[in-house]
Amino acid sequence: MLTKKKKETAIAKTRVHETDTGSSDAQIAILSKQIEALATHLKKNKKDVHSRRGLLGMVAERRKHLKYLEKKSPKRYQSILKKLSLKK
Numbered sequence: 001m002l003t004k005k006k007k008e009t010a011i012a013k014t015r016v017h018e019t020d021t022g023s024s025d026a027q028i029a030i031l032s033k034q035i036e037a038l039a040t041h042l043k044k045n046k047k048d049v050h051s052r053r054g055l056l057g058m059v060a061e062r063r064k065h066l067k068y069l070e071k072k073s074p075k076r077y078q079s080i081l082k083k084l085s086l087k088k
Contacts, residue, residue: 001037002030002033002034002037006033007030007033010026010029010030010032010033011026011029011030013029013083014026014028014029014080014083014084016076024065024068024069024072024076025069025076025080027065028062028065028066028069028080028084029080029083029084031058031061031062031065032062032084032086034058035055035058035059035062038051038054038055038058039055042055066080066086066088
């Protein structure tokens, strides 16, 4: 679970405009932070199958947002990949 502070910093790095909280860029950033946190949890707790399933759902959702952003705005897609250091 992300704290409010971590979520705000993730949004601040990638937002499109000043009051942005729901754009694909912001949602990808939030999901990336959640995925990182859950991945570290799963490294410690290898038998936590329920959280692993949640992680796979988050990865799939982030992939959908990335695919949408790639189709709608390739420039923003490339910039978000660089900002979050994601590989495609």
